[in-house]
Amino acid sequence: MSALDVVTAVLVLGGSTLALTAAIGVVRFPDTLTRMHAATKPQVLGLLLVLAGAAIRLRGNADVGMLILAGLFTLITAPVVANRVGQLAYREQNIRDDLLTRDEMLEFAEEREPGTNGQD
Amino acid sequence: MIIVWIIAAVMLTTAAAVTMFRLLAGPSTLDRLVALDTLVAVTMCAIGTWAAFSLDTTVTYGLTALALISFVGSVSVARFRVPDTDKRRAARRLR
Numbered sequence: 223m224s225a226l227d228v229v230t231a232v233l234v235l236g237g238s239t240l241a242l243t244a245a246i247g248v249v250r251f252p253d254t255l256t257r258m259h260a261a262t263k264p265q266v267l268g269l270l271l272v273l274a275g276a277a278i279r280l281r282g283n284a285d286v287g288m289l290i291l292a293g294l295f296t297l298i299t300a301p302v303v304a305n306r307v308g309q310l311a312y313r314e315q316n317i318r319d320d321l322l323t324r325d326e327m328l329e330f331a332e333e334r335e336p337g338t339n340g341q342d
Numbered sequence: 343m344i345i346v347w348i349i350a351a352v353m354l355t356t357a358a359a360v361t362m363f364r365l366l367a368g369p370s371t372l373d374r375l376v377a378l379d380t381l382v383a384v385t386m387c388a389i390g391t392w393a394a395f396s397l398d399t400t401v402t403y404g405l406t407a408l409a410l411i412s413f414v415g416s417v418s419v420a421r422f423r424v425p426d427t428d429k430r431r432a433a434r435r436l437r
Contacts, residue, residue: 230394231343231346234346234347234350234391234394235350237387237390237391238353238357238391239353241354241357241384242360244357244383245357245360245361245380246357246360248360248364249360249361249363254372254373254376260380261376261377261379262379265379265380265383265384268383269383269386269387269390272386272391272394275390276390279397280393280397280399280402283399285399285403288399288405289390289393289402291406291409292390292405292408292409295406295409295413296383299409299410299412302413303416303417303420306416306417306420306421310372310420310425311372314370314372314425314426
């Protein structure tokens with residue numbers, strides 16, 4: 223068991239732990255916005271750690287490029303999905319107001335059109 | 343080294359099973375969408391772990407394809423789904 227194997231083991235175990243954490247967060251968090259947070263940030267980091275571990279273990283192989291591509295696509299597409307889901311959840315008021323410390327979209331809507339409450 | 347793969351497999355399987363609960367029980371469509379995204383990401387983690395375990399690189403193409411397909415699927419669902427507004431919650435918000 224060489225040093226690179228140890229690095230692979232640490233990366234894969236860390237990525238799996240983050241994936242498990244994200245899954246527990248998706249189940250335990252109270253509303254859609256917090257679930258979306260759990261599903262995007264720890265999950266993407268865990269996936270990148272696992273891919274890095276796999277790339278180290280498969281070093282020298284031509285197919286490592288595919289692992290890099292997969293990580294790159296995830297990094298690019300995860301914020302887009304999170305943005306769409308968060309915006310839809312806010313628009314349908316599928317969130318808990320008592321958990322918000324600040325509602326910047328509401329402030330923005332009131333600045334733009336006084337008297338409305340953020341509904342389009 | 344084998345114990346590392348066993349621990350990773352157990353954790354990823356538990357993550358998938360736990361996510362499946364939210365996928366089945368989620369109150370709104372968006373919760374199910376988020377759970378499905380998480381499930382696909384856990385699957386990608388598992389495929390990466392499998393590639394690292396077996397030194398088999400044929401699955402890495404599937405990994406990239408899964409990354410793209412899950413994005414297209416999530417955006418399509420977010421765009422074309424039927425909104426399920428909870429009237430009670432919307433009324434409480436407006437008050």
